[in-house]
Amino acid sequence: MNKSEFVDLVKQVGEFETKKEAEKAISAFTAAVEKALSKKESIELVGFGKFETVLQKGKEGTVPGTTKKYKTQDKFVPKFKAGKGLKDAVAAAKKGKK
Numbered sequence: 001m002n003k004s005e006f007v008d009l010v011k012q013v014g015e016f017e018t019k020k021e022a023e024k025a026i027s028a029f030t031a032a033v034e035k036a037l038s039k040k041e042s043i044e045l046v047g048f049g050k051f052e053t054v055l056q057k058g059k060e061g062t063v064p065g066t067t068k069k070y071k072t073q074d075k076f077v078p079k080f081k082a083g084k085g086l087k088d089a090v091a092a093a094k095k096g097k098k
Helices: 003-013 017-040 084-097
Strands: 043-046 049-056 059-062 069-071 077-081
Touching: 003 017, 017 043, 017 049, 077 084
Parallel strands: none
Antiparallel strands: 043 049, 049 077, 059 069
């Protein structure tokens, strides 16, 4: 599903009058999540899931096919863990397709 299709779905599910209102709601949500995660705060939406920032340790390795070595730095990355309600909804939808 691309952004345009997602905006249509949000318009339908959220009962927005226009696609512009639905797109504004999506933009506001994503901007708020970005702002919270950039402050290293977590967001927990009960039943849906949890957005958080976690530290990813740097790695060392060898470039395949060569003897060159590389090392990456530690960095913070976004992480999403699905909640029980979302997991159950996806599982129920998958069972219905078989």
